[in-house]
Amino acid sequence: MPETETASGGQRRALSPQGPASPAAPPVPLLVNGYRDRRCGSLRNTDIGSEVRLAGWVAAKRDHGGLLFVDLRDPIGPDAYLPVTDWPQGDAAGAGTGPETLASTGAPAGTATDASLARGHHNARIVQLVCHPGAEAFETLSRLRAESVVSVTGRVVARPPETVNQKLATGSVEVEVSELEVLSSADVLPFSVERDSEVGEEARLTYRYLDMRRGPVAERLAKRALFAQVARTHLATRGFLEVQTPVLTASSPEGARDYLVPSRLYPGEFYALPQAPQQFKQLLMVSGIERYFQIAPCFRDEASRADRSPGEFYQIDMEMAFATQEDVFREVELLFSALVSNLTQKHAPTPYPRIKYADALARYGTDKPDTRFGLEVVDLTSKLGGRTELPMFAEAPAKRHAVRAVLAPGAAGRPRSWFDAFAETARASGATGSWLQLPPDGSERRGPLSRKLTDEEMDVLAAGAGASSGDAVLTCVGPSASASVPLGQVRSALGRELGLADPGLLAFCWIVDFPMFERNPETGAWDFSHNPFSMPQGGLKALEDNDPADIVAYQYDVVCNGLELSSGAVRNHLPEVMEKAFAIAGYSRDRVERSFPALWNAFRYGPPPHAGIAPGFDRLFMLLEDQPNLREVIAFPLAQNARDLLMGAPAPVTPEQLSELHLQIALPKKP
RNA sequence: GGACCUGUGGUGCAGCUCGGAGUGCACGCCGGCCUGUCAAGCCGGAGGCCGCGGGUUCAAAUCCCGUCAGGUCCGCCA
Numbered sequence: 091m092p093e094t095e096t097a098s099g100g101q102r103r104a105l106s107p108q109g110p111a112s113p114a115a116p117p118v119p120l121l122v123n124g125y126r127d128r129r130c131g132s133l134r135n136t137d138i139g140s141e142v143r144l145a146g147w148v149a150a151k152r153d154h155g156g157l158l159f160v161d162l163r164d165p166i167g168p169d170a171y172l173p174v175t176d177w178p179q180g181d182a183a184g185a186g187t188g189p190e191t192l193a194s195t196g197a198p199a200g201t202a203t204d205a206s207l208a209r210g211h212h213n214a215r216i217v218q219l220v221c222h223p224g225a226e227a228f229e230t231l232s233r234l235r236a237e238s239v240v241s242v243t244g245r246v247v248a249r250p251p252e253t254v255n256q257k258l259a260t261g262s263v264e265v266e267v268s269e270l271e272v273l274s275s276a277d278v279l280p281f282s283v284e285r286d287s288e289v290g291e292e293a294r295l296t297y298r299y300l301d302m303r304r305g306p307v308a309e310r311l312a313k314r315a316l317f318a319q320v321a322r323t324h325l326a327t328r329g330f331l332e333v334q335t336p337v338l339t340a341s342s343p344e345g346a347r348d349y350l351v352p353s354r355l356y357p358g359e360f361y362a363l364p365q366a367p368q369q370f371k372q373l374l375m376v377s378g379i380e381r382y383f384q385i386a387p388c389f390r391d392e393a394s395r396a397d398r399s400p401g402e403f404y405q406i407d408m409e410m411a412f413a414t415q416e417d418v419f420r421e422v423e424l425l426f427s428a429l430v431s432n433l434t435q436k437h438a439p440t441p442y443p444r445i446k447y448a449d450a451l452a453r454y455g456t457d458k459p460d461t462r463f464g465l466e467v468v469d470l471t472s473k474l475g476g477r478t479e480l481p482m483f484a485e486a487p488a489k490r491h492a493v494r495a496v497l498a499p500g501a502a503g504r505p506r507s508w509f510d511a512f513a514e515t516a517r518a519s520g521a522t523g524s525w526l527q528l529p530p531d532g533s534e535r536r537g538p539l540s541r542k543l544t545d546e547e548m549d550v551l552a553a554g555a556g557a558s559s560g561d562a563v564l565t566c567v568g569p570s571a572s573a574s575v576p577l578g579q580v581r582s583a584l585g586r587e588l589g590l591a592d593p594g595l596l597a598f599c600w601i602v603d604f605p606m607f608e609r610n611p612e613t614g615a616w617d618f619s620h621n622p623f624s625m626p627q628g629g630l631k632a633l634e635d636n637d638p639a640d641i642v643a644y645q646y647d648v649v650c651n652g653l654e655l656s657s658g659a660v661r662n663h664l665p666e667v668m669e670k671a672f673a674i675a676g677y678s679r680d681r682v683e684r685s686f687p688a689l690w691n692a693f694r695y696g697p698p699p700h701a702g703i704a705p706g707f708d709r710l711f712m713l714l715e716d717q718p719n720l721r722e723v724i725a726f727p728l729a730q731n732a733r734d735l736l737m738g739a740p741a742p743v744t745p746e747q748l749s750e751l752h753l754q755i756a757l758p759k760k761p
Numbered sequence: 762g763g764a765c766c767u768g769u770g771g772u773g774c775a776g777c778u779c780g781g782a783g784u785g786c787a788c789g790c791c792g793g794c795c796u797g798u799c800a801a802g803c804c805g806g807a808g809g810c811c812g813c814g815g816g817u818u819c820a821a822a823u824c825c826c827g828u829c830a831g832g833u834c835c836g837c838c839a
Binding site for chain 2: 345395657
């Protein structure tokens with residue numbers, strides 16, 4: 091069947107950061123050919139009387155014997171966020187186009203305003219076909235299974251008033267089928283595409299194409315495409331050049347486990363897939379590129395989490411020459427604002443608050459705090475430490491322990507098991523947990539602390555935590571760096587249970603001043619605590635004069651709602667500073683040179699100062715879409731164990747392939 | 762590397778605590794009826810190695826051990 095591109099070019103204009111579906115954006119045309127000349131979901135009252143050709147999937151069949159209804163469903167297209175038209179010239183009469191932004195996408199005029207009718211959604215992609223027994227198509231159509239694909243010709247007719255369906259965008263009309271062509275027939279499906287039932291993860295991944303045909307995942311992919319376009323367009327207007335970097339590269343000694351690719355030409359040698367284009371982007375800075383970005387694939391052979399894909403993921407990798415930490419913060423806030431305003435109706439206050447790493451640990455017990463709500467951990471070391479009869483508090487200053495507390499609103503009446511669980515959590519992280527309950531009726535305070543503290547001390551504790559009747563105060567005593575951790579966990583749990591977080595808020599914040607080094611608890615040696623290429627604050631002098639424990643780096647994270655979205659840093663571009671930093675971490679100059687030959691050499695030839703960041707693309711999009719895990723925003727995700735249930739990867743290869751690569755398999759012996 | 766949750770006709774679930782015949786629900790599937798449905802309705806039917814292996818027991822979907830698969834978390838992720 092010939093396919094005719096009837097639109098003039100059919101191109102979309104680049105999206106402006108201000109609005110993808112702004113009036114300036116031309117509507118997306120339909121390919122008009124032998125398959126169809128209209129989209130199912132586009133038919134309206136104004137089409138009554140016209141003859142149309144439609145194609146799509148048989149979504150549902152209602153066979154009355156003497157009368158047959160079929161719901162025909164469009165494919166999922168860019169109409170999820172762009173205006174569409176069924177006419178080459180961009181005549182928008184039937185497609186409900188207009189100056190809508192995605193955030194305000196509403197129902198087409200003249201029908202129900204149900205949110206499920208929003209453009210691009212399931213009920214906006216359906217039209218009802220009607221077929222009478224006399225019609226030639228009747229027998230064939232009535233025998234077709236759901237999800238078969240057909241092309242039909244028919245006349246658009248008005249539905250009898252009492253049968254108008256408010257749930258469909260096309261609900262006031264139907265199409266009387268005169269001709270039917272079966273384009274493909276479907277076998278019985280492993281699960282229903284049309285019904286809104288839960289399907290197990292295994293079945294969804296194995297039949298991912300059917301899972302996507304159900305709607306939500308594919309609609310999200312359409313939105314993900316918009317996300318990428320907004321990011322690209324925005325960064326381009328900010329002067330960032332999109333540069334692609336190799337996927338086959340060298341293994342780097344730092345970081346996660348590498349995925350290795352054996353070399354055929356060089357027996358016994360391997361490429362590695364990049365964990366991130368970190369060294370390449372720094373080399374681009376040395377190359378004289380002013381601003382670089384890339385939606386970069388990253389590969390890490392590490393265990394997965396709901397917010398961490400196994401195997402591979404994408405970063406919006408960015409780097410700028412002659413830039414400071416402030417410049418990076420501003421560019422990221424501008425980029426995120428463009429993404430948030432184009433893709434969501436959430437609010438994301440700027441500038442993002444900045445929290446020192448050490449403060450984040452103290453106030454939230456984590457370096458990725460959810461700052462949408464309060465309940466911050468308070469430090470009562472100076473008020474209660476050393477002053478009470480209770481040994482735990484009394485001895486804290488001498489042991490250099492911190493006394494910390496968090497408010498548990500309305501928790502006075504919680505069961506003993508809840509408090510015990512907290513105490514156990516505290517013990518597991520090497521601290522001592524206790525608590526005080528303030529009964530709602532104002533009666534005698536209860537809990538272990540009530541037995542050892544004076545009334546005045548309890549007042550200090552309650553006031554310090556901001557507790558009143560009905561609340562509880564949880565306390566934790568331990569080393570300063572870890573005393574807040576169990577309290578932070580309780581804080582997060584309380585936030586969830588009590589619904590303290592505004593779901594419409596994206597509370598971004600910067601975590602700054604990460605320590606440069608940390609002691610390896612086993613060897614006592616100094617390790618890089620994060621990125622070894624970060625510039626220490628104070629430069630060479632700080633490295634020479636200060637205790638490594640006190641050196642902080644120009645190293646930062648951007649965090650939102652308790653999710654870490656990215657790490658970044660002002661890079662260390664000075665070989666002598668790098669040499670010293672690596673020396674503290676126990677690397678000889680020789681070893682640095684051997685480990686990072688390209689950077690080491692490049693930095694001898696005039697590297698500009700530079701800084702950058704690499705926000706996680708999938709994770710940021712998952713956050714904006716309120717999705718609980720990354721599989722919901724990825725077309726073909728691996729299962730948790732890094733298996734591809736659809737394609738069957740990984741899989742053994744032939745002996746010939748192995749031999750060509752000079753590889754032998756030595757499986758571990760079974761016990 | 763470790764912990765926990767889940768696994769029951771094609772799909773989703775109940776049954777498992779307290780062992781007693783594969784018992785049940787919703788959907789799907791097959792056949793029949795049906796001219797205004799909207800995930801149509803009504804009648805009938807088929808479909809099961811209760812993930813797999815071992816153990817305890819007179820008897821195991823149910824209890825125990827192991828294992829596989831899916832998920833969540835800890836470690837890990839410079």
